[in-house]
Amino acid sequence: MTDDRSELDRLVPKWHFREIHRIPVAGSTDDVMRAVYATTWAEAPVARALIALTRADVSAERRIVSDYLKESGEVIPSGGEEFLFAAVQSMEDIPRPPGTISEIIRDCPGPGILKIGMNVRYARGILSTETRIFATDDRARRRFAPYWLFIRFGSGATRKSMLRAIRDRVLREAPAA
Secondary structure, three states, rough: OOOOOHHHHHHHOOEEEEEEEEEEEOHHHHHHHHHHHOOHHHHHHHHHHHHHOOOOOOOOOOOOHHHHHHHHOEEEOOOOOOEEEOOEEEEOOOOOOOOOOHHHHHHOOOOOEEEEEEEEEEEEEEEEEEEEEEOOHHHHHHHHHHHHHHHHHHHHHHHHHHHHHHHHHHHHHHHOO
16 A cells, blocks of 8 residues: 655644645656646746736746745655645744754744645646645734635635646647657
């Protein structure tokens, strides 16, 4: 029996906020994951427009995963079928605890911290993205909840646009039969 847990399950096993999106994609794991790392903002216009509102650099040629996300947090090596991203945010006016982001997520129980994990995974013909956020205390959870409600629609539209762009790239690059 294989272990169907994702690396995200290991990084953020419990959460207070969660979002999942899935799309079927026909292709090999190598082809799909290559597309995950190669897809650019130009290929995901809805995602590009929504992220541009944050004033992030979403130049057409920039790759979504390889360029943008690597600048926003820590990319954690996770193997062939999953891209894993982690970030930590303080909800209080306190300095970030010492250590790498993955160490803070694993070891820091301190108050006022949001532990954030996101993946892009391809398993059994389904390309998915999941985001999990764990607040280390009730105050941080209550302070983050209104923001989560506000961004949820845009975040979902961004993820769906990204998944469609990856799928379309896989289809474009598939060898002719």
